[in-house]
Amino acid sequence: MAENSQETDEQLLDRIGRDVLLAQERKRGVLAFRSAVMFMAPAAFIVSAVLLFPVVYNVYLSFTKWKRFKGYDEFAGFGNYERLTTNHFFTEAFANTAIWVAASITLPLLLGLGLALLLRNVPGEGLFKTIIFIPRILAPTAVAVLWYYVYAPDGIVNWFLGLFLPGDVDIGWLYQDNTITPSIIATFVWQSVGLVMVLILLGLAAIPRDPIEAATIDGATPFQVFRHIVLPLLSPTILVVTILSVLAGFTAFDLLWVMGTSYPGQRTLSLAVFMYFEAFQKGSWAFGSAIAVVIGFVVLSVTWIQALLQNHIDKMTK
Amino acid sequence: MTFKTKIAAAVLGAGALWASGAAADVELVHDKGFWSEALQEMGDAAGEMTGNRIIETAYANPEQYKAFIYTSAASDDMPNMFTWWTGGVYEDLVDTGQIAPLDDVWDAMIARGDFDAGLRDFYSVGDHVYGVPLHLSRWVALYNKEHFKSVGLDEPQTWEDLVEDAAKLKAAGITPFHATTQDGWRGFIWFQEIMIRTNPEAYAGLHDGSVAYDSEPVRAAFEIWSDWYQKGYFTDPRSNDEVADFARGEGAIYLIGDWAVGLVEAAGMKSGEDFSAFIVPNMDPKLPSSTILEGAPLVLSVAGMKDPDTLAGLEFFVSVDGANAWAKASGNSIGNANAEAPNAIVEKINADVAEKGTIAIDRWWEAVPAELQGEFVAEFNRFMLDPTMDTAEQVMSNLQSLNEEYWAEN
Numbered sequence A: 001m002a003e004n005s006q007e008t009d010e011q012l013l014d015r016i017g018r019d020v021l022l023a024q025e026r027k028r029g030v031l032a033f034r035s036a037v038m039f040m041a042p043a044a045f046i047v048s049a050v051l052l053f054p055v056v057y058n059v060y061l062s063f064t065k066w067k068r069f070k071g072y073d074e075f076a077g078f079g080n081y082e083r084l085t086t087n088h089f090f091t092e093a094f095a096n097t098a099i100w101v102a103a104s105i106t107l108p109l110l111l112g113l114g115l116a117l118l119l120r121n122v123p124g125e126g127l128f129k130t131i132i133f134i135p136r137i138l139a140p141t142a143v144a145v146l147w148y149y150v151y152a153p154d155g156i157v158n159w160f161l162g163l164f165l166p167g168d169v170d171i172g173w174l175y176q177d178n179t180i181t182p183s184i185i186a187t188f189v190w191q192s193v194g195l196v197m198v199l200i201l202l203g204l205a206a207i208p209r210d211p212i213e214a215a216t217i218d219g220a221t222p223f224q225v226f227r228h229i230v231l232p233l234l235s236p237t238i239l240v241v242t243i244l245s246v247l248a249g250f251t252a253f254d255l256l257w258v259m260g261t262s263y264p265g266q267r268t269l270s271l272a273v274f275m276y277f278e279a280f281q282k283g284s285w286a287f288g289s290a291i292a293v294v295i296g297f298v299v300l301s302v303t304w305i306q307a308l309l310q311n312h313i314d315k316m317t318k
Numbered sequence B: 001m002t003f004k005t006k007i008a009a010a011v012l013g014a015g016a017l018w019a020s021g022a023a024a025d026v027e028l029v030h031d032k033g034f035w036s037e038a039l040q041e042m043g044d045a046a047g048e049m050t051g052n053r054i055i056e057t058a059y060a061n062p063e064q065y066k067a068f069i070y071t072s073a074a075s076d077d078m079p080n081m082f083t084w085w086t087g088g089v090y091e092d093l094v095d096t097g098q099i100a101p102l103d104d105v106w107d108a109m110i111a112r113g114d115f116d117a118g119l120r121d122f123y124s125v126g127d128h129v130y131g132v133p134l135h136l137s138r139w140v141a142l143y144n145k146e147h148f149k150s151v152g153l154d155e156p157q158t159w160e161d162l163v164e165d166a167a168k169l170k171a172a173g174i175t176p177f178h179a180t181t182q183d184g185w186r187g188f189i190w191f192q193e194i195m196i197r198t199n200p201e202a203y204a205g206l207h208d209g210s211v212a213y214d215s216e217p218v219r220a221a222f223e224i225w226s227d228w229y230q231k232g233y234f235t236d237p238r239s240n241d242e243v244a245d246f247a248r249g250e251g252a253i254y255l256i257g258d259w260a261v262g263l264v265e266a267a268g269m270k271s272g273e274d275f276s277a278f279i280v281p282n283m284d285p286k287l288p289s290s291t292i293l294e295g296a297p298l299v300l301s302v303a304g305m306k307d308p309d310t311l312a313g314l315e316f317f318v319s320v321d322g323a324n325a326w327a328k329a330s331g332n333s334i335g336n337a338n339a340e341a342p343n344a345i346v347e348k349i350n351a352d353v354a355e356k357g358t359i360a361i362d363r364w365w366e367a368v369p370a371e372l373q374g375e376f377v378a379e380f381n382r383f384m385l386d387p388t389m390d391t392a393e394q395v396m397s398n399l400q401s402l403n404e405e406y407w408a409e410n
Helices: A002-016 A018-061 A079-086 A088-119 A125-137 A140-150 A156-162 A177-205 A209-217 A222-250 A254-259 A271-281 A285-317 B003-024 B033-050 B062-074 B088-095 B103-111 B117-122 B145-151 B159-171 B188-198 B200-206 B216-230 B242-247 B260-266 B302-306 B308-318 B320-330 B344-356 B370-385 B389-409
Strands: B025-030 B053-058 B081-083 B137-144 B253-257 B275-278 B290-294 B297-300 B359-362
Touching: A002 A018, A018 A285, A079 A088, A079 A285, A088 A125, A088 A177, A088 A222, A088 A271, A125 A177, A140 A177, A140 A254, A177 A222, A177 A254, A209 A222, A222 A285, A254 A271, A271 A285, A271 B062, A271 B370, B025 B033, B025 B308, B033 B053, B033 B308, B033 B320, B053 B308, B062 B088, B081 B308, B088 B370, B103 B117, B103 B308, B137 B145, B137 B188, B137 B260, B137 B344, B145 B159, B188 B200, B188 B216, B188 B253, B188 B290, B188 B370, B200 B216, B200 B359, B216 B370, B216 B389, B242 B260, B253 B260, B275 B344, B297 B302, B297 B308, B302 B308, B308 B320, B370 B389
Parallel strands: B025 B053, B025 B081, B290 B359
Antiparallel strands: B081 B297, B137 B253, B137 B275, B137 B290
16 A cells, blocks of 8 residues: 555656755755745844854964054964963963953852842832842942942941941052952942842742742752752843853953952953953053953853763763 | 126135135144134134134044054154144154244244244254244142132242141141043153152153162152142042032132143133142252143144145144234243233233243153053052152152163163
């Protein structure tokens, strides 16, 4: 029967014309492809013009000798990258950025997680969440200016400490080696913790109640529930938060630039500040572009490692 | 007149008005946001007096502005008229070939007797002059007249007078010198002043790499600076309201360009009555009287030079009417000898300069290679925040390390 049916099909194809059918199929495919290209074209154009082209162009610039008005079209090979390896400001900037990344991952995450757990289902939850989230909607530069005055020698912080300490409190929070980085990090945490808290609250809301209730009935303590159920189920949210924090840490600029302006040392020199300083202040565009490429490469690498870790965690928890 | 005719007449009239307005508007691009209103006032005056209204376009900060000009040069599309700085970055700008020589403009300025021929050199690169002064400021010591009067002081005529006056002020409970690290760039001011008062030759040598930043003349300057700090002669360097602090009476002597006179007046003091100025005397009385001269240039691109309206705008700026309008709007002088002095202090300093034959010295900021400015001034700020000789030694070592590296490559 099958052979007869196949023969019938073959006969049918012969009668209609196999080539005609194939041509019609190809035409439909071409039309579908053209439609898809037409619909994608605006988005593809915008992504290429706004995102891809500047990135590719920046990589190109990093291989030139462009400095102020000269060297725009002169090829430097890997000269700018070699210069990075011997520049001690780059080493300082890299070390400071590492501190920033570590702080921007751990502190907002721990505080955001704590606040999210603390504020869930408590009276006035909405008000508290709003208050904690407000700093996030302020421009980082405005926040930096605000805290610049808070930390001023005659600012609120010293005034407040003066209520408890003897004599005049005259700490130059933004003028001392040992206080400037913690002070700016505290400002960063103040501004970023609201968003982290909201993201974690969304993650918590998405966790099903069944496994938690089952574990509770089986006698699990709240910590055990958190450790073995909530935390693993929250890991996708935590991954998103850490990726955002890594990006924020590596690109830290506004707060450091504004609050560290008057500070002379290299403590506030992050990779992003170093890049801006070289490119915009000195006009070493090619060298600045090389720093930007390094930042991009490091961020991509770290994010890729995070994604691998997440895959690993997912497999372990299944 | 029919309805259609009325409409046609209105359209033609509006078109003619627009056309005449567009032809007379000249753009001036700059990074001096703090003079934005003053520049527009001046631009409006240009419109009223000549028909060529100057429209100012301010960039938020010098870095963004430099980036704009650098990229404009790369695409061969510079603004017609814009401001810049003297020093190495000025020479770099001229090297692009996109800036128009202003030799004819200067010939006319000097022929009218408006400007001193010597000033032309200040804006010259090679055989041609490429800029006219946007402002011309001498760096002098502004002083609080009430503080001086309360201690019975006159303006110091010698270095010894200055040191004695500082001691008397301190003894009377008044901090003699006002200096801060505000905005990150001010750290060089007192270093520059002490260097030109103690060893102007070494000061000049610092800028071509022939004198080291850890050499004896520099160490001697730091020793004076540190000693004055240890004696409590300076105000808190962490202030971020320098001008207002001086106007409030903090510090008796404030070393700054005379462009700050207008700012101090805006903060509440009246020039000539509440505060005046003197040229700081040299340590060695045999040295000629000198002041730091700062003068941002106003330049035209090659395309701007070809535009008659733009050229007319620039010519108005350096005319007597233009200088007076600018002085009234901003309190600045552009050095036009036939214009009125913008305030009593500039008038007095002009008289002092004429009497003493005071010579002009390049400001450290413009004289030092542009690539070193940022790191160097950060080191000076570091010293001001911890003004001991131990810090000074570290600062000198860091400065010289960067200096050596730069001059080895350039």
